[in-house]
Amino acid sequence: MSSILRRCTKLTHSGILSMLPGSNGRSCALQYFASEKRYSTSSKIKVDLDSNTGVAIMQFQSPPVNSLSLDFLTEFAINIEKLELDRSCRGVIITSALPKVFSAGLDILEMYQKSPEHYVEFWKAVQEAWFKLYGSSKVTIAAINGNSPAGGCLLAMCCDYRIMAENPRYSIGLNETQLGIVAPFWFKDTMQNVVGHRETEKGLQLGKLYTAPEALKVGLVDELVPEEKVVSSAAEAMSKWLAIPDHARQLSKSMMRKPTIDRLLAAREADITNFVSFTSKDSIQKSLGMYMEMLKKRRS
Numbered sequence: 001m002s003s004i005l006r007r008c009t010k011l012t013h014s015g016i017l018s019m020l021p022g023s024n025g026r027s028c029a030l031q032y033f034a035s036e037k038r039y040s041t042s043s044k045i046k047v048d049l050d051s052n053t054g055v056a057i058m059q060f061q062s063p064p065v066n067s068l069s070l071d072f073l074t075e076f077a078i079n080i081e082k083l084e085l086d087r088s089c090r091g092v093i094i095t096s097a098l099p100k101v102f103s104a105g106l107d108i109l110e111m112y113q114k115s116p117e118h119y120v121e122f123w124k125a126v127q128e129a130w131f132k133l134y135g136s137s138k139v140t141i142a143a144i145n146g147n148s149p150a151g152g153c154l155l156a157m158c159c160d161y162r163i164m165a166e167n168p169r170y171s172i173g174l175n176e177t178q179l180g181i182v183a184p185f186w187f188k189d190t191m192q193n194v195v196g197h198r199e200t201e202k203g204l205q206l207g208k209l210y211t212a213p214e215a216l217k218v219g220l221v222d223e224l225v226p227e228e229k230v231v232s233s234a235a236e237a238m239s240k241w242l243a244i245p246d247h248a249r250q251l252s253k254s255m256m257r258k259p260t261i262d263r264l265l266a267a268r269e270a271d272i273t274n275f276v277s278f279t280s281k282d283s284i285q286k287s288l289g290m291y292m293e294m295l296k297k298r299r300s
């Protein structure tokens with residue numbers, strides 16, 4: 001991994017990168033990884049695995065805002081599973097290829113004016129993505145290079161370490177209550193495991209979107225770095241995590257996360273039933289419809 005960083009630094013200093021269109025530290029890391037094995041190319045997510053370091057970089061590339069649709073979540077779970085089974089992969093960096101947004105969270109259109117059967121399928125995909133990422137034995141690092149509300153925040157919180165662009169206009173948090181909906185218990189558990197009970201209680205009730213500096217202050221993210229350094233800093237952090245013997249780190253991770261995972265495993269079906277009946281309520285559909293309208297108005 002340090003060879004990656006040395007190479008990025010060399011290129012940046014030599015000015016070669018500045019000759020490339022749209023070049024910066026972020027693209028340096030991406031270009032380095034891109035020169036390695038293209039692991040998978042699906043329409044919404046790109047994965048490159050560096051066979052020398054065992055580090056995969058997963059880039060979300062689903063315009064306009066990397067919302068977590070059924071298709072996106074299915075691709076995501078498949079990719080994480082594939083990497084999990086690959087013994088040559090030791091770590092995964094998750095980031096966005098789009099400007100200004102890491103992920104806008106669950107795709108609201110998947111929860112709006114659809115059939116109960118669709119809600120079941122969608123929620124199973126949300127659960128599956130969480131099981132795969134939260135339960136991954138690999139080192140997972142979120143390189144948060146843009147806004148990351150709700151489900152986007154959940155994905156980041158599932159990782160072992162979070163590095164965010166220090167842009168004060170970017171925010172992250174579980175803002176569900178602002179939409180008139182309620183984050184399920186396992187979203188809450190995941191946040192509580194990161195920032196503790198008190199901060200989760202405030203953050204969840206208020207549907208708080210933390211600015212990048214606020215997120216650092218409460219421990220929702222671990223580091224803030226200049227935007228162009230988010231991916232190279234993630235690579236640097238990764239090298240520290242990979243210096244620990246895998247078996248010891250993996251057992252420690254599993255020991256910390258197993259109770260949270262077991263809790264959803266035990267309530268999986270009930271959680272789906274809750275989601276379907278909650279989402280199907282007229283009042284919830286009305287709230288979601290109004291929220292989508294608000295997003296559109298804000299744009300115009």
Ligand SMILES: CCCCCCCCCCC/C=C/C(=O)SCCNC(=O)CCNC(=O)[C@H](O)C(C)(C)COP(=O)(O)OP(=O)(O)OC[C@H]1O[C@@H](n2cnc3c(N)ncnc32)[C@H](O)[C@@H]1OP(=O)(O)O
Pocket residue numbers: 064065067100101103104105106107108109147149150151152175176179181182183184274275278279292295296299
């Ligand atoms: C008793 C308990 C039972 C519990 C049962 C469970 C209950 C349900 C739990 C559900 C949990 C939900 C989790 C979620 O993740 S909900 C999604 C929350 N996401 C948001 O609030 C983010 C909304 N988006 C934004 O704030 C901005 O888009 C963003 C800051 C991300 C980017 O801003 P930007 O200005 O760059 O882009 P636009 O706002 O102009 O958006 C571009 C277009 O994308 C559409 N859009 C945005 N976000 C979403 C989304 N999440 N889903 C679908 N579509 C989205 C937006 O409307 C624009 O569309 P148009 O181009 O058509 O206008």
